[in-house]
Amino acid sequence: MPLKIEDAIHQKKFRSPLQKAVLNLVFTANWFRDQQRTTFKEHPIEPQHFNVLRILKGKHPEPVCPGDIKAVMLDKAPDITRLCDRLVKLGWVNRDVAGEDRRKVEIRLTAKGLKDLAALNAEVERAANKWKGRLTDTEAEQLSDLLDKLRG
Amino acid sequence: MPLKIEDAIHQKKFRSPLQKAVLNLVFTANWFRDQQRTTFKEHPIEPQHFNVLRILKGKHPEPVCPGDIKAVMLDKAPDITRLCDRLVKLGWVNRDVAGEDRRKVEIRLTAKGLKDLAALNAEVERAANKWKGRLTDTEAEQLSDLLDKLRG
DNA sequence: CGCGAATGTTTGTTACAACGGATATTGTTG
DNA sequence: CAACAATATCCGTTGTAACAAACATTCGCG
Numbered sequence: 283m284p285l286k287i288e289d290a291i292h293q294k295k296f297r298s299p300l301q302k303a304v305l306n307l308v309f310t311a312n313w314f315r316d317q318q319r320t321t322f323k324e325h326p327i328e329p330q331h332f333n334v335l336r337i338l339k340g341k342h343p344e345p346v347c348p349g350d351i352k353a354v355m356l357d358k359a360p361d362i363t364r365l366c367d368r369l370v371k372l373g374w375v376n377r378d379v380a381g382e383d384r385r386k387v388e389i390r391l392t393a394k395g396l397k398d399l400a401a402l403n404a405e406v407e408r409a410a411n412k413w414k415g416r417l418t419d420t421e422a423e424q425l426s427d428l429l430d431k432l433r434g
Numbered sequence: 435m436p437l438k439i440e441d442a443i444h445q446k447k448f449r450s451p452l453q454k455a456v457l458n459l460v461f462t463a464n465w466f467r468d469q470q471r472t473t474f475k476e477h478p479i480e481p482q483h484f485n486v487l488r489i490l491k492g493k494h495p496e497p498v499c500p501g502d503i504k505a506v507m508l509d510k511a512p513d514i515t516r517l518c519d520r521l522v523k524l525g526w527v528n529r530d531v532a533g534e535d536r537r538k539v540e541i542r543l544t545a546k547g548l549k550d551l552a553a554l555n556a557e558v559e560r561a562a563n564k565w566k567g568r569l570t571d572t573e574a575e576q577l578s579d580l581l582d583k584l585r586g
Numbered sequence: 587c588g589c590g591a592a593t594g595t596t597t598g599t600t601a602c603a604a605c606g607g608a609t610a611t612t613g614t615t616g
Numbered sequence: 617c618a619a620c621a622a623t624a625t626c627c628g629t630t631g632t633a634a635c636a637a638a639c640a641t642t643c644g645c646g
Contacts (some may be wrong), residue, residue, distance in 0.1 A: 286582050291506045293492070299574035300566065303581075304466065308508045310581045311463030314456065340445070349594060354443045356460045360634055363596055385594045385641045414452065416586050422451035425580040429455075429462045430438050432577070434568050480602095501624060512604055515626055537611045537624045 303432075321409045325402065330359055331369060332406070335399050338375065338391045345388035347380065374398060455584075473561045477554065482511055483521060484558070487551050490527065490543045497540035499532065526550060 287306040288294055296302035318329045327335075333356055338346055348362035359365050366389060369375045374395030380386035391399070417425065439458040440446055448454035470481045479487075485508055490498055500514035511517050518541060521527040526547030532538035543551070569577065 299571040303574040303578040306581045419451040422455040425455040426458045428577040429458045
């Protein structure tokens with residue numbers, strides 16, 4: 283049985299359904315982030331790093347440059363350089379100046395990065411299974427559509 | 435016309451409608467946080483402080499102790515002490531040890547805090563009007579219900 | 587071509603988040 | 617009532633976020 287937002291934040295009255303929905307949005311996103319953090323607890327990265335790895339995986343074996351990474355990140359970090367520093371140190375990605383435009387930097391997954399990311403993905407997948415059945419496909423699509431509308 | 439999540443993060447295929455919805459959730463919450471930040475741009479506080487102020491307002495003139503604040507925050511800060519330090523410095527709240535249980539600290543809005551919060555609220559309200567019409571009341575309620583379900 | 591604007595990334599700085607441990611007070615148990 | 621556990625908050629440390637400025641390279645234009 284779901285804990286409704288009213289109970290989660292101990293607030294019964296809201297100014298409007300919209301305000302309630304927005305508070306719920308923020309609360310739920312933070313709830314999700316905390317879930318993700320516990321999943322990554324034993325790993326040397328945080329959700330943002332994971333997001334970057336998945337972006338790189340999506341283009342692999344093509345490289346991606348910091349600007350493009352930033353453009354599609356869910357939670358846009360202001361400094362991709364230092365975010366990637368850790369991934370470089372872990373041996374999961376490497377950096378090269380781009381041939382075509384030497385201002386750009388090409389970031390790509392290494393073999394080790396690909397392998398470890400697969401393991402991470404498996405764990406995330408396993409954690410995600412917990413709430414696989416909470417929304418039907420139709421409801422998930424509704425939710426996504428409503429969020430799109432909210433952003434305008 | 436709304437920018438759909440597919441376009442916002444340049445991703446066309448998702449593993450499932452649920453995954454798409456969750457990515458959209460995170461993306462939209464961050465989008466909202468950034469909107470809020472620009473609203474607070476000219477003010478000496480951040481969204482978390484604003485959340486605390488509203489919690490205090492909700493109970494005013496009764497005081498609230500750090501533990502209770504933390505329990506109902508949307509984005510739970512690990513250290514309410516230092517969060518409140520700024521509010522104290524601004525003269526918006528004051529702190530006293532609780533009479534009944536001297537481990538606890540009672541935090542309450544000052545007159546100045548009440549006044550400045552009202553001004554802040556007005557600005558936030560004004561910013562919120564921009565997307566007042568994007569969701570109907572029914573849709574907002576649907577959204578909130580779906581989020582409740584997602585958290586389980 | 588040469589110069590200034592534009593673009594893409596890095597670096598310096600400041601303030602804050604996260605975590606753990608310290609402190610103070612209250613509750614519990616023999 | 618002494619000793620120990622539990623609770624509530626605070627503080628010290630470390631790493632990182634945010635912002636701005638610097639740097640390097642490319643583009644546009646006379």
